[in-house]
Amino acid sequence: MTAVAEPAVSAGTTRLAEQLRSTVGAERVLTDRAQLRTYECDGLANFKVTPAVVVLAENRQHVVDTVRLCSQAGVPFVARGSGTGLSGGALPSADGVLIVLSRLRRLHPVDADNARVVVEPGVINLWVTRDATPHGLAYAPDPSSQLVCSIGGNVAENAGGAHCLKYGFTVNHVLGAEVVLPDGEVVHLGGAAPEHPGYDLLGAFIGSEGTLGVATELTLRLIRIPEAVQTMLVGFRSVEDAAATVSDIIAAGILPAAIEMMDALAIEAAEAAVRCGYPPGAVAVLVIELDGPQVEVESQFSQVEQIARSRNAFETRIAADAAERALMWKGRKSAFAAVGRISPSYFVQDGVIPRTKLPEVLGEITRMADDVGLRVANVFHAGDGNLHPLVLFDDAVEGQADDAEELAGAILDLCISSGGSITGEHGVGHEKRGKMGRQFTAEDLDTMQLVRCAFDPHGLANPGKIFPTPRLCGERPGPRTAADTHDPALGEVF
Amino acid sequence: MTTATVGRRPGRPDEAVGGVVPREVVSPSTVAEVAEVMRAAAADRLTVVPAGGRSKTSWAAPPSSCDLLLDTSRLDRVVEHVAGDLVVVAEAGVRLADLQAQLGAAGQLLGLDPPEPGATLGGIVSANASGPRRLRYGTARDLLIGATVVLGDGTVASAGGKVVKNVAGYDLGKLYTGAHGTLGVVVSTTWRLHPVPVARRAVVLDLPAASAAGPLAVRLSRSTLTPSAVELVGTAGGAGQLLVLFESIAESVAAQASAAVTLLGGGSEVEELPATFGRRPGSPDDVLLRLAYLPTALPEVLAALPHGTAVTASAATGVAYAALASSDAVDALPALRAALARHDGTAVLLRAPEPVRGRLDHWGPVGDALDLMRRVKERFDPERRMSPGRFVGGL
Ligand SMILES: Cc1cc2nc3c(=O)[nH]c(=O)nc-3n(C[C@H](O)[C@H](O)[C@H](O)COP(=O)(O)OP(=O)(O)OC[C@H]3O[C@@H](n4cnc5c(N)ncnc54)[C@H](O)[C@@H]3O)c2cc1C
Ligand SMILES: Cc1cc2nc3c(=O)[nH]c(=O)nc-3n(C[C@H](O)[C@H](O)[C@H](O)COP(=O)(O)OP(=O)(O)OC[C@H]3O[C@@H](n4cnc5c(N)ncnc54)[C@H](O)[C@@H]3O)c2cc1C
Numbered sequence: 083m084t085a086v087a088e089p090a091v092s093a094g095t096t097r098l099a100e101q102l103r104s105t106v107g108a109e110r111v112l113t114d115r116a117q118l119r120t121y122e123c124d125g126l127a128n129f130k131v132t133p134a135v136v137v138l139a140e141n142r143q144h145v146v147d148t149v150r151l152c153s154q155a156g157v158p159f160v161a162r163g164s165g166t167g168l169s170g171g172a173l174p175s176a177d178g179v180l181i182v183l184s185r186l187r188r189l190h191p192v193d194a195d196n197a198r199v200v201v202e203p204g205v206i207n208l209w210v211t212r213d214a215t216p217h218g219l220a221y222a223p224d225p226s227s228q229l230v231c232s233i234g235g236n237v238a239e240n241a242g243g244a245h246c247l248k249y250g251f252t253v254n255h256v257l258g259a260e261v262v263l264p265d266g267e268v269v270h271l272g273g274a275a276p277e278h279p280g281y282d283l284l285g286a287f288i289g290s291e292g293t294l295g296v297a298t299e300l301t302l303r304l305i306r307i308p309e310a311v312q313t314m315l316v317g318f319r320s321v322e323d324a325a326a327t328v329s330d331i332i333a334a335g336i337l338p339a340a341i342e343m344m345d346a347l348a349i350e351a352a353e354a355a356v357r358c359g360y361p362p363g364a365v366a367v368l369v370i371e372l373d374g375p376q377v378e379v380e381s382q383f384s385q386v387e388q389i390a391r392s393r394n395a396f397e398t399r400i401a402a403d404a405a406e407r408a409l410m411w412k413g414r415k416s417a418f419a420a421v422g423r424i425s426p427s428y429f430v431q432d433g434v435i436p437r438t439k440l441p442e443v444l445g446e447i448t449r450m451a452d453d454v455g456l457r458v459a460n461v462f463h464a465g466d467g468n469l470h471p472l473v474l475f476d477d478a479v480e481g482q483a484d485d486a487e488e489l490a491g492a493i494l495d496l497c498i499s500s501g502g503s504i505t506g507e508h509g510v511g512h513e514k515r516g517k518m519g520r521q522f523t524a525e526d527l528d529t530m531q532l533v534r535c536a537f538d539p540h541g542l543a544n545p546g547k548i549f550p551t552p553r554l555c556g557e558r559p560g561p562r563t564a565a566d567t568h569d570p571a572l573g574e575v576f
Numbered sequence: 577m578t579t580a581t582v583g584r585r586p587g588r589p590d591e592a593v594g595g596v597v598p599r600e601v602v603s604p605s606t607v608a609e610v611a612e613v614m615r616a617a618a619a620d621r622l623t624v625v626p627a628g629g630r631s632k633t634s635w636a637a638p639p640s641s642c643d644l645l646l647d648t649s650r651l652d653r654v655v656e657h658v659a660g661d662l663v664v665v666a667e668a669g670v671r672l673a674d675l676q677a678q679l680g681a682a683g684q685l686l687g688l689d690p691p692e693p694g695a696t697l698g699g700i701v702s703a704n705a706s707g708p709r710r711l712r713y714g715t716a717r718d719l720l721i722g723a724t725v726v727l728g729d730g731t732v733a734s735a736g737g738k739v740v741k742n743v744a745g746y747d748l749g750k751l752y753t754g755a756h757g758t759l760g761v762v763v764s765t766t767w768r769l770h771p772v773p774v775a776r777r778a779v780v781l782d783l784p785a786a787s788a789a790g791p792l793a794v795r796l797s798r799s800t801l802t803p804s805a806v807e808l809v810g811t812a813g814g815a816g817q818l819l820v821l822f823e824s825i826a827e828s829v830a831a832q833a834s835a836a837v838t839l840l841g842g843g844s845e846v847e848e849l850p851a852t853f854g855r856r857p858g859s860p861d862d863v864l865l866r867l868a869y870l871p872t873a874l875p876e877v878l879a880a881l882p883h884g885t886a887v888t889a890s891a892a893t894g895v896a897y898a899a900l901a902s903s904d905a906v907d908a909l910p911a912l913r914a915a916l917a918r919h920d921g922t923a924v925l926l927r928a929p930e931p932v933r934g935r936l937d938h939w940g941p942v943g944d945a946l947d948l949m950r951r952v953k954e955r956f957d958p959e960r961r962m963s964p965g966r967f968v969g970g971l
Contacts (some may be wrong), residue, residue, distance in 0.1 A: 182816070195794045195872045196894075218798065235958070238742045269945040274919040276894045277868035280968045281759075281937045281949045284748020289743050309800035329660055335683060335771030374802060378828040438660035465622045467661075468740040503742040510744055519743055522734070529725075529733035529813055530746040532955040536948065548745065576634050 084392030090176050091134040097180070098155045099135045104146045105151065121180050124167040125227075129512055133160070140185045142260070142268070142298040149296060150266030152179055157266075158542045161292045163203060163235030166227045168430055169511025171239065171291045171547060177477040178545075181235050181296060192217050197304040198274055203297045207241075210302060220305035222249035225507070226415045234297050240289030242507035244340040244414070245371075247465035249305060251507075252575040253288040258301035260292075261287060264538040274301050277312025286533055291509050291526030292544040294537040311339070312383050313407040316390045317397040318370045321345055321460075324366035325440035327393040328464045331370070332437065334389060336382050336385050337393040338465060340371040342414050345571050347424065347443075347459035348472070349413075350433040355420030358386040358413025368464065371448065417461040418472065421433065425457070425474035427483070429490045433497035443500055447471055447493055458493075468506035469497070510548045519550050531555075582609055582862075586819070589718035594638025594966070595930065598645035605650035605731060607667075607724065607763045614761065615730030617644055619744035624728070625963045627694070627700030627734040628669060635864075635927040637938040639706065640965035643866050646761055654678055655764065656738075663721070663738055664768040666873050668698025668762045684769045686689055687713025691854045695917050698762040704754030708821070708854045711893050715771060716753050722766030723749040728957045732763075738847035751952070756965040758971055759956040773804075781843035781853020782848065785810075786816030786887065791876035792840055793891035797871070799839055806892040807876075809852045818843075818891065821851060823890050843869050847938065857886035863928045863936070865909075867896045869921030880915035882908050910953040913940050939968040 102111045112118055113135055118519035122130040152159045158178035165172055169435040174180045186202035189209060191380045193199065194217040201210060210221035224243035231241070237259065242251045249255075251394045253391055258272035258360040272284035287294050318324040342350065346365045353360050360367050370386060372379045374417055387398055421428050435443050442461060451458040451473075471493050475486035494517055504510070504517045518527060527549060535555035537543070582605075586600030617624050622643035626675030630647070651669035655767045658664070659682045664677055672688060672695050679685055688699060689707035692854045701703070706715045713719065725748070751760055783789060788836045790806040796806055797960070804823045807936035810816020820836050820843075822829040822869035833845045858864060869877055871894035878887065900908060913923050914919070925938040942949070946969050953960075965971075 084617055164664055195797070198799065198870075218800075240739060240747070242743075245743070249719060250714070251741070251743075253750070254714060263948065269947055269948055270943055273920045273943075274870050275868045276871075276924065277866075277922070278943070279922055279924050280945065281755055281952055282704075282717060282750045283752055283945055283952070285753070286748070288750075305613060306797070307798060307804075332662065333660060336775075337771065360732075375800065375824070375828050376831060378824055381827060383826055392796045428938050434741050436658065436661045436663070438631050438658065438741055463741070467739055468741045501737075502739050503737050503744050505744050506741040507743055514744075518745060521737075525731050525733045526735060527745070529727065529731065530748065531736065533746050533748070533751065533952065534953040538954045 088091045092177050094155055095134045095157050095177050096221050097158050098151055100149060101151050102135065102137060104130055105147045106137060106139070110138045110140065112138070119181070121162065121174060122164070122480065124170060126168050126170045126513060129170045129173050131174050131178040135179045136178050136182060137179060138185055140183050142262070145181060145262050145298050146266055146268060147297050148179060148181055149262050149264065150184045153265045153540070156540065156542070158545045160544045161234070161238070161296045163232030164206070164230050164509045167235060167239060167511065168432065168508040169505065170512045171511035171544070173512045175197040175545065183296070184232060186298065189213055192219065192304070195203070196274070197306070198303060200299060200301050201233055202299055203232060203237070205233045207231050207236055214304050215307070216309050220307050221302060222255050222305045222342060223252045226418065233300055233302070237297055237300060238290065238292045239290055239507065239509045242463070242468065244342055244463060247341060247463065248337050248339045251287060255303045256284070256288055256300055257303050259284055259287060259297050260299035262296045262298055264295055264540070266542040267301050271365065291511060291547050293534060293547055295543055310376040310379040311371065311373040311407070312371065312379050313371045313401040313410055314383065314492060315360065315399045315410050316370065316395045317364035317491070318366045318368070318393070318395055318545070319364070321366045321444050323393045323395070324368055325393070325444060327368060327390050327541045328440060329438055330389045330393065331386055332465070334383060334385060338370055338386070339373040340369065341465035342369040343367070343460070343462055343464035344414065344417060345460040347457060348417050348421070349462040351420040351459060352413040352417050354423040356412050356416050359408055360413055361399070364397070369410055415460070419522065421459055421472050421474065425477045426478065428475065429471060429473040429486055431471045431490045432505050433469050433494050433502060434467065434506040435467045435497050435500045435502035437465070439500050440464065440467065443496060447498060450489060450492055454489055456486055456489055463506070466506070467502065479566060512547055515548055515550050518548065581605070582613055583650070591630070591645060593627070593642055593645065594635070596638050596642045598625065598642040600643065601645045601647055603647040603650045607726070610646070610726045610761055610763050611730045611732050613646065613729060614726050616707065618729045621959065621961065623964055624962045626698065626702070626761045627963050629671060629694035639963050647760070647948055648696060654723050659684060663740070663766065664769055665706060665738065665764065665766045666697055667764050668696060670697050671695065672697060672700060679769060680772060683772050685772050686767050687719055687770050688716060691856060692847040697765045701753050701762050701765060702755060702757050703850070704893070708807045708890055710895070711806060711890060712804040712823070717750050718748045719768050720753060720765060721768050723752055723762060724764040725752055725762050726960065727760040728962045731741030736766065738766055739836045749812045756966050758953060758967045775826040776821065776823045776829070776847065777835045778849060779833050779840065779845050781817055781818045781840050783810065783816045786810030786812065786814060787875040787878045788891065788967065789816060789818050789891045790872065792818060793874065794872060795839055796836070797892050801836055801839070803892070806890065807853060808887070808889040808891045810887055812878045812879040812885040812887055812898070813883040815826060822847070824913065827925065848958045859886045860927070861902060861929055862899035863902055863932060864926045865898045865900060865904035867898060867916060867921060867927055869894050869916055869919040872966060873919035873921065876919065877916065877921065889913045904928055905932055906935050909936060941957070942968045
């Protein structure tokens with residue numbers, strides 16, 4: 083586990099803090115170490131760094147001023163929304179500035195006819211749907227943390243949620259962004275119209291984890307609330323049956339709004355925490371939601387029920403009303419936190435595999451956990467193969483935390499070798515940059531760095547995140563293959 | 577590798593890209609060959625223009641130079657279709673129509689329907705081409721989950737992957753989408769697929785005034801109906817026909833179509849789509865524009881077009897195609913762009929006949945991110961050898 087980095091604030095940064103005080107207002111600039119501690123980590127508490135300076139921005143101008151002053155002083159800065167990230171993305175720089183955006187909370191009125199709304203980055207995810215609901219609209223991306231996480235953080239992580247199976251991820255629902263580039267210049271990427279000429283820099287920005295600039299305003303697309311929504315809770319006696327049900331549903335040409343899965347340990351934890359009333363004795367449950375026109379939902383629902391039965395489901399329960407549906411979801415959405423009820427500590431992992439490999443990969447994870455004598459609770463977005471293995475451990479037991487960390491890492495390797503990804507929604511951040519070189523080649527990473535260098539040639543925006551070994555932007559990568567040694571065969575071509 | 581394997585030969589006049597005849601043409605058949613060609617082109621500082629089906633290479637801004645036309649038609653393998661995962665990996669030269677036929681046999685489809693016959697996956701990605709069903713499936717940027725590109729110096733780089741959900745690293749597939757080959761050659765693409773809907777029904781409604789499609793589209797958008805497409809075919813200042821397409825199970829398309837007739841206050845239900853569905857308007861003599869704007873602005877957009885302009889519009893999404901008479905275009909375009917700008921709108925020139933092509937600004941104003949786009953181009957292609965001059969701001 084990582085130690086707390088000790089203060090290493092340079093004279094330059096101290097001077098910068100003074101400039102910030104006079105420019106954005108002393109009351110918005112924190113340098114008191116006790117106050118700074120509040121911001122030393124995000125939702126991944128095993129990495130901690132106390133920032134040198136925190137700026138509590140209240141409007142775009144504060145962000146522009148702060149970024150510009152950082153750029154002039156050559157001091158790195160890190161954007162922070164609600165700090166719920168789970169990959170150390172908002173981990174501060176010890177000799178840098180942390181720009182907190184949670185006070186940029188303006189929601190403009192919903193444009194109902196165009197199904198759009200403009201918001202500031204500090205706006206909480208759930209507030210968007212709250213404002214949209216009276217118009218029969220909703221904001222589709224619904225991370226489990228939606229009560230607390232910010233839209234700016236969602237955009238930076240390209241956040242997903244249970245309903246992304248059908249509706250797509252944050253990137254499919256953000257049409258425009260106002261971005262403060264790392265030199266303080268303000269640009270508008272995308273907009274309110276569906277297309278704009280030029281490179282899709284908005285698409286590159288979304289999911290860039292704060293490394294390309296700071297978003298100060300977002301234009302979001304809203305979806306129509308469907309005519310019918312039905313939720314079903316299905317109990318199984320084996321994980322394999324549950325996983326096979328997921329594949330069968332998709333193979334039948336049905337695209338549910340969500341298919342979430344929890345295994346026995348996760349169910350036990352959720353029961354202990356929120357009494358969600360999941361079927362007793364279930365080794366795995368699926369929460370399946372269908373939405374759309376009434377006739378479609380009804381017909382597909384009976385199909386889903388049949389498929390589950392044929393895969394030995396022993397209980398299928400259909401939510402009779404909104405309250406029952408909410409309870410089914412409560413069990414799922416509270417699962418991460420609930421695991422605290424059954425284990426002193428745990429790592430939340432986030433990896434993706436092709437959906438068809440669910441049964442074999444889940445079996446392998448169990449074997450790997452057994453080998454090192456640890457328990458893994460699985461709760462995940464089964465429809466799109468996005469696993470969240472929770473590796474349980476006890477800090478009080480010598481060496482167990484290290485074993486758990488190693489197991490969590492080995493699970494990611496398994497995801498990569500299964501043709502998947504090291505992250506489906508939590509991002510690479512600080513935590514997983516060491517794994518990037520396993521998923522991508524050096525050429526792939528160099529090419530991503532070209533984008534970084536175009537946006538941020540001096541590497542001041544959230545340095546040290548995503549990439550294992552950031553290149554200096556002066557270096558010109560070039561192909562690493564046969565290029566260096568001149569290929570004699572080429573003479574024949576040209 | 578020999579000249580024969582990449583099919584190197586002199587370019588022909590009928591292969592001109594925007595009027596510029598390529599000095600030479602190559603047709604590599606593997607990613608490794610593309611990389612080799614690009615390294616050799618880098619050594620000789622050749623300008624390169626990638627081409628797919630080449631159905632539309634005469635469209636849009638001409639390149640300032642084209643030493644080498646890189647024809648991707650031999651990169652034509654469907655590498656992997658994992659039906660259970662609803663994912664396909666296919667090379668850039670695969671024709672969309674061929675891919676759809678293969679996927680259809682497994683009851684699946686790629687949710688793209690640009691009308692140009694012969695269009696390849698690489699060309700569709702690079703032009704960000706779309707059709708009426710974008711309302712349901714989105715566009716290439718929403719469906720492309722992985723891409724491999726060969727850069728101007730021969731670097732082979734992949735981004736994304738083979739799983740639908742993936743946030744590791746920058747999503748470069750988005751950047752290559754709509755880049756018109758100015759950042760590199762797209763060689764392989766990975767897509768998220770959808771099941772083929774089992775039933776289809778459309779409602780067709782004749783409109784005395786095409787502009788009436790605007791409020792009707794809003795009415796549809798505010799309902800809980802889930803059409804795949806809401807298409808207007810008509811003329812600015814004249815009449816039109818609105819087509820609302822439903823694709824789902826039989827019970828659903830029947831129920832939705834009849835609900836749509838009630839909602840629209842008329843219209844007839846059809847099972848077969850009219851021949852005009854999804855076609856681009858006008859004739860090759862016209863100047864073809866793609867317009868994008870806030871969806872509710874459709875009536876204002878129609879009003880801003882010269883009277884009688886043939887138009888098709890995806891009325892619920894805010895994208896339209898307009899075929900201006902060549903004689904009108906030079907005078908009309910600036911005013912049209914100014915009118916569109918009030919609705920965050922833009923007009924991009926797709927096709928223009930030779931005499932007027934040089935007198936038109938192809939892309940129009942780009943906004944305050946143009947400088948940043950230039951910096952991206954400089955990083956990817958510092959020598960400006962990839963399709964130079966074809967893109968916004970002369971990139
Ligand atoms: C219990 C729990 C459940 C969760 N469930 C999900 C889930 O289902 N799906 C999911 O996707 N995630 C989930 N998360 C992770 C987390 O909530 C998301 O990553 C969320 O998007 C982070 O938002 P935030 O405002 O907390 O961002 P922060 O943690 O503050 O920051 C995250 C990243 O965004 C950057 N950033 C923040 N604001 C901006 C901005 N305005 N401009 C540029 N960069 C910015 C930061 O630099 C950092 O790199 C969960 C977390 C918890 C604790
Ligand atoms: C300049 C231009 C703009 C267009 N804009 C639109 C539009 O906005 N909406 C729409 O629906 N349709 C548009 N089209 C039509 C669109 O091209 C076709 O629907 C389809 O993409 C044609 O495919 P193709 O294989 O014939 O491509 P081609 O006509 O061969 O090429 C189309 C464009 O993509 C580039 N290109 C082709 N293959 C590759 C590759 N593998 N790697 C990199 N670049 C490649 C070409 O250089 C060219 O700029 C446009 C076409 C052109 C030429």
